[in-house]
Amino acid sequence: MTTALITGANKGIGFETARLLAERGVDVVIGARDPGRGEEAAARLGVGCVRLDVTSPETITAAAAFLAERFGSLDILVNNAGIAQGGPPTETPLDLMRGLYEVNVFGVVAVTNAMVPLLLKSPAGRIVMVSSEVGSLTVTTDPANPWGDLNSLAYQSSKTALNMVTALYAKELAGTAIKVNAISPGYCxxxxNGFQGDRTAAQGAAVSVSMALLGDDGPTGTFVNEAGVVAW
Ligand SMILES: NC(=O)c1ccc[n+]([C@@H]2O[C@H](COP(=O)([O-])OP(=O)(O)OC[C@H]3O[C@@H](n4cnc5c(N)ncnc54)[C@H](OP(=O)(O)O)[C@@H]3O)[C@@H](O)[C@H]2O)c1
Known part of the structure; x- marks a missing residue:
């Protein structure tokens, strides 16, 4: 059976990703920083759950040990956990930016490095990085783009960094069975975002699912949304 870990899956796009993958017959484990919220979400879906705060090395190590014990390997890792805070550069306290990077960038690297040994044991490992089009340098520098006016230093630059993180993992793992891709779920x-998005969390999750269930002929090192390739 195909196995998956989704970080930050007790609600939102992560929860819907867990639901959709479970519907496709995947043996899903929800990662949640709060065990109570995680257990409650997992019970609603009938899937597994593990405590996983992406900023806590102890919980990351324990989660990898839990998955090694439960599955022996891992087929899918969806790095979904993320936070959004802050405004334009001159109004961004460094502490806020550091805290956001701990989750959106360093947390992804920490979790991925802990899970790669398990993913390498899979015949078809898949890593999905949940990024955003507002992290695209092409989008941000295009005044004609609807998101061109957005100016949120910490969040947007964290997703730009995540895109490079994606490209570099894909490069390093190119000789293995692991494919690494970044996705943009759209505005959900x-x-x-205070439920302002014009798409549902399930619509966003479907993009993660498409890259999580990628065939062996699928790409690695790409950045995609529902419609196809997004410019970095
Ligand atoms: N919504 C959008 O329009 C949109 C657009 C582009 C990209 N994204 C990306 O999609 C991903 C999911 O966001 P969402 O919209 O579904 O937001 P959400 O509903 O706020 O869910 C975020 C999830 O991340 C978890 N999380 C936060 N900090 C964490 C940590 N330190 N360790 C582990 N989990 C942590 C949250 O857990 P708690 O419940 O404990 O807080 C929650 O489960 C994020 O990476 C976001 O940047 C969203």
Missing amino acids: ATDL
């Missing part, structure tokens, strides 16, 4: 109504 979740807690992250």
Whole structure:
């Protein structure tokens, strides 16, 4: 059975990703920083759950040990956990930016490095990085783009960094069975944006699922949304 770990999956796009993958017969484990919220979400879906705060090395190590014990390997890792805070550069406290990077960038690297040994044991490992089009340098520097006016230093630059992180993992793992891709879910109504998004969390999750269930002929090192390739 195909196995998956999704970080930050107790709500929002991560929860819907867990639901959709479970519907496709995947043995899903939800990662949640709060065990209570995680257990409650996992019970609703009938899937597994592990405590996983992406800023806590102890919980990351324990989660990898849990998955090694439960599955022996891992087929899919969806780095979904993320936070959005802050405004334009001159109004961004460094502490806020550091805290956001701990989750959106360093947390992804820490979790991925802990899970790669398990993913290498899979015949078809898949890593999905949940990024955003607002992290695209092409989009941000295009005044004609609807997101061209957005100016949120910490969040946007964290997703730009995540895109490079994606490209470099893909490069390093190119000789293995692991494919690494970044996705943009689109603007989805979740807690992250006060439910302002014009898409559902499930629509966003479907993009993660498409890259999580990628065939062996699928790409690695790409950045995609529902419609196809997004410019970096
Ligand atoms: N919504 C959008 O329009 C949109 C657009 C582009 C990209 N994204 C990306 O999609 C991903 C999911 O966001 P969402 O919209 O579904 O937001 P959400 O509903 O706020 O969910 C975020 C999830 O991340 C978890 N999380 C936060 N900090 C964490 C940590 N330190 N360790 C582990 N989990 C942590 C949250 O857990 P708690 O419940 O404990 O807080 C929650 O489960 C994020 O990476 C976001 O940047 C969203």
